[in-house]
Amino acid sequence: MSEGLSRRRRGATTIEEVARAAGVSRQTVSNAINAPQKVRPETLARVTATVERLGYQPDQSARSLRTGARRTLGYLAPVDDPFDPNPLMAGFLEALVDAAGAEGQRVLLFRPAPGTADPRPAIDELLAARQVDGLVLADVLRDDLRVAHVVRSGVPFAAFGRTGAGSPQHWVDIDNTAAMAAVAGHLAAQGHRRVGFVGGAAGLPWMADRREGFRAEADRLGLTVAEPGELGTGAQGDGVAAVRALLRGADRPTAVAAGSDLLAMDVYEAVRAEGLTVGRDVAVVGFHDTPLCRHLHPALTSVRLPLPAIAAGLVRLLLAQVRGEQPPGKGLELPAELVVRDSSR
Amino acid sequence: MSEGLSRRRRGATTIEEVARAAGVSRQTVSNAINAPQKVRPETLARVTATVERLGYQPDQSARSLRTGARRTLGYLAPVDDPFDPNPLMAGFLEALVDAAGAEGQRVLLFRPAPGTADPRPAIDELLAARQVDGLVLADVLRDDLRVAHVVRSGVPFAAFGRTGAGSPQHWVDIDNTAAMAAVAGHLAAQGHRRVGFVGGAAGLPWMADRREGFRAEADRLGLTVAEPGELGTGAQGDGVAAVRALLRGADRPTAVAAGSDLLAMDVYEAVRAEGLTVGRDVAVVGFHDTPLCRHLHPALTSVRLPLPAIAAGLVRLLLAQVRGEQPPGKGLELPAELVVRDSSR
């Protein structure tokens, strides 16, 4: 019986104890918590006070076993390229935990087994053990293995990033196109006529959207857009070399928009290497508004993602499915905000 | 009864179904999973195969209710200063999830309610609902409110960072002193005689250790150490100004060690602003080895934290307590590795 003892030692108050202390039955306490309108106000007050006094909370395992609801959302942490990690992972997670908490949900982190790239076994395990009510996926591609898998398994999910046309449109994303159009507009308003775009590794849908959004608006405004040639992500220096080439010659761009703050750092270096000054000779704009921006000199203008709104949207989308409601048939596209700093004014 | 139906829809295989399919009783299946040595090998094989085939995993809620073990560790996400976020949050979390997973544990993220600074109510809630077996705390100070609180509540915990002498020594930390001694040694070996240290906001114990470790070893090696005056964290530019002052005059340091990679960025800027070149006129060393290092020009020498080992140590420490074993009476101090790049050679 040392087992029951150790459990008791954790100070776990049970519903039974609350009931006894309040002079009512177990079920009345349960009702007071889950269906207060079923309890006479005066009884409710007494029970609530007792709950408060004893610091009682229902045991989540017992509750889950009975109701089937885990009150927990799983977040599949992407396996990052250490060279180019998701710069928002930490901030997004914090926003997600807050948004989930506002709906009474916890966030459970999980990852593929180390050394494994395929996340599907990890997903299956989590679902088989019934530890979550739904899943949040980040960095979702149009054609994503994870999405296909969770759709097949039937678990509620919500994606940060867009799913393909064949999949349920359970996603939230920022409007990359509009954000970069705003960047182009900002640069035009500052008087720039020749602008550059640095997007890094091709193929990522959000990067493609940023490029297109920038080019289209720049065209509309009569700006000339230049892009460097191949620009690998990660390997140091070659990105800089490509941007330097862009900055040579008489008709060099007077402003460069980058697809991420890290890429903007490369642009800073290229500008310096060409003997020019960021913010005076060449304006630079980044993307993500990481803490980095304020540590660069001059401070970097960047596009800020509405992380709390994104997280709230994902949680709402997820809980709608958990409750069996029909989620909206299309994704949620949120605006991102341009934060202007000295690098572009 | 639509409730039972929806739960069933999730495809949850029960132990009962496995037992039927394998032609044994429930308990035999349970034994096969939890105490294989109690089951005759041939039966075990049959049961295991059936478990595999049906993708069965015990329902974690039921299991927790019965055994008291949640198989889940709580991670209290620090409320970051957006100006100076913990640069390792993402990487540390990934390591923690991996380390926990290796021991069959999940990681549950939680935070104080938004707008609240005091993490204690959030801790109490999590414990009252019995959702975790133990807690991981990060960025722990010698005299930490959170530590005092969890000690009082009696829940197993492990701290990244050091706890005060009055608290249980359930912590893992890097050897900041030795790491910075290694930095001083490295700079001395490169022929530097006058070196600087930039530590940012005073008062943080790890920063104090870094400073002391650096100064002590520099002294021992006969180096002259200079430090800037007040150097606020966050507010842009003033840190740079302080470092610039340090770099003026004939006996300027030829190398500067920074207490973080972000501070090293300020040093880069100060060096440039003084018309000098990083890596040639002034060597620079950072701390944390964030992805930033490889995006700076020249690439930044930095101190890499052994995140997987730290995470593994924390999990081991935590599980020892959960199992009722006596944890070691002192903390675990792990070495950090100096990664030399072009900024200091």
Added chain:
DNA sequence: TTGTAAGCGTTATCAG
């Protein structure tokens, strides 16, 4: 409105 009884899926106890 309250109390009674049942059962969620699992593991531990104890008899075979």
Added chain:
DNA sequence: CTGATAACGCTTACAA
């Protein structure tokens, strides 16, 4: 080594 029975703490019909 295997099979019946009880219990973990809770919620939800159902009857009072």
